[in-house]
Amino acid sequence: MPRPTSDGQAPTGGVQAPLNDAGTPLNGAEPPVNGVQAWEVRATEADLDDLRTRLAAARLPEAETVRGAAPGPGRWAQGVPLADLVDVVHHWRTGYDWRSFEERLDRIGQFRTTIDGLGIHFLHRRSARADATPLILTHGWPDSIVRFLDVVEELADPADADAPAFHVVVPSLPGFGYSDKPATTGWGTERIAAAWVELMGRLGYPTFLAHGGDWGGNITTVLGGRFPAHVLGIHTTFAEGPPGLTMDGLTAAERRWADETRDFWRHRAAYAKQQATRPQTIGYGLVDSPVGLLAWILDKFAEWSDTEDSPFETISMDRILDDVTLYWLTRTGASAARIYYESHNSLDPGLRVDVPSAITMYPRDVEKCPRPWAQERYRHIARWACPESGGHFPSLEVPEHFVRDLREGLAAVLAARR
Template sequence: MNHRTNDVQAFEANATAADLEDLRARLAAARLPEAETIYRAAPAPQRWDQGVPLADLIEVVNYWRTEYNWRSFEDRLNRIGQFRTTIDGLGIHFLHRRSARADARPLILTHGWPGSVAEFIDVIDELADPNDGDAPAFHVVAPSLPGFGYSDRPATTGWGVGKIAAAWVELMGRLGYGKFVAHGGDWGGVVTTVLGGRFPEHVIGIHTVLAQPPAGLTMDGLTAAERKWAEETREFWQHRAAYAKQQATRPQTIGYSLVDSPVGLLAWILDKFSEWTDTEDSPFETISRDRLLDNVTLYWLTQTGASAARIYYESHGGVNKLHRDLRVDVPSAISIYPRDIEKCPRPWAQVRYRQIVRWTTPETGGHFPSLEVPGYFVKDLQQGLEAVLAASR
């Protein structure tokens, strides 16, 4: 691991052969429960009503143990360019891909949970050096959130979304990017909103797939479609967010399973990829097993199942404060994907985001658009940030 200094240091991912063999041995020795007590033939979303079906899990576990190639993902990370730096005493890992274009602008991409920098592995090159010469180009920075991936695991409390956003400003400054644009989804969307609201002197504008409305807004004046969005979001938080309650209140407890059992970690994450993607049954309809396992294996090898879960413990209170008083005055582009878990009506979004320069509602895609619909995602992000940059001139 790199020295803890304020300098930016090059970093390479290189798991030991012993760690990879230990993973395969644990997978081979896994004790699995009996099958779920419901049965439906695929494809049927109801197959997942009790969680990950046993047959599906066994198939992925066998592939993970016998065919999956972690070294291929490591090589891709290393080719993009990996670095670490220490901010407020914590080592922060990030990908950094500079564009060859003279007119490129700095862009920071922030992932969420249960994601990682693996969410952006298939889109960074096109964002940096697009095939379309008329599309905007970016110097792309994609950090690993504190407690995720190759970033350090915080040993004290305090690393909530506000502190993370401030750290991102420091990070971009160290790279020579005093002004930049930002994108994020899930927790990355919250961090991106904080960046736009609290650091307008550095943040030119933002693009997000998670618009966060202030609390207490009514449905008065919403269209029928907007009411449906609001109702679906409320239903999600009332009936399908047990994972968030667990991680916000007892991350240490679930953490033992996530760090000790690769099958437990896989099931915990696979469950969300199934429920939150725009698919009829399995997340593998749109996301390859390799890409999902890149993400899960990164959690496993870095032993970050517990530390990543703590972002809920650290940030839920901060999000409540965010709901009350934060306003985003910089230009904002917002995309709401149809199968995402939170869908904010535009009239609600406009209360917080005061200068929405582009609003899109794609026809397909869910919570992980950079993995589900990467081609569309890149074009949407390019066009959204193009509108942001035009509005900031």
């Protein structure tokens, strides 16, 4: 594929598998089928050198005025502490290995296809098990396909022969990673959900299970509500009841959830309002400054994870840098932010999900929905779980528990269909 033009339609660093005159891949990859093309990722050395040069020349502000605070939320009260950022920037410049990330994506299996005029990149790990069920996993912001990197293999080919297996599909949202950047408005969650149905059909999966968190949870809800003929059931860490519900009848814990969620949207969601109203403006800094991009994303990993101080208590620095570097090399800081412009507060108030649903509310997530509210939208909750640990990124924070919970939730969903 060529380097991206100003419209961003060709992702940086990707190449299609080369074919001979007979159409057979020279590198052993499968030929295109139903418009699906094998895909490989290779950033240029020039781009990686440029990144390191920019990191070395970064202009940083003075330290926060709460410097010296004890470890905990107070130390992050003004955002990413300077000392922490300096440490991550140093590792990013001198120790981080992007090539190992590229190789890992290749081992899982990468592909692209064009749906509704837009190129969509995705991972596809087909299980060796004959009894495997198709499963699509959808990420959100500020993460990417990196959200599921550590769980794909275990979901596809579990070490325990008695555990369920899945044919795993992990698409990059439009404007994220190696998917194309939309050149016009209209790529909101409803359109993305429809594209996912088309994608799964092209892969030979007319019916499938779906999981998601953050925007991926919103899209998974739309999948279950709009496409019950294709979606066997859903599992999500995001649930949103219809508007206008009261706290009457809620337990004390559920009232606390509602209060915490309201506080989050009133006092800690400036990033969402910025991206929903002026994504282009913030996008210039995110695409031009790797340190600015890192701080914008690291702040959310810190605040939204189940940790006492640093996100690196549960998520490796390299894994977060995989995510940030993917944004940087693909220049998707602005295009990814636009999902807020397209879809913020857009979930149809009248949408109802009648397919079996499994919902997990992790304790340190930023938005938790009381079950009575969730039941107004998700009409057939086959399993409701509230783990003891985990935050907004459970597949990265507590991957073993996440896999177990996802398996149990999807098993309950499938059992509910019998």
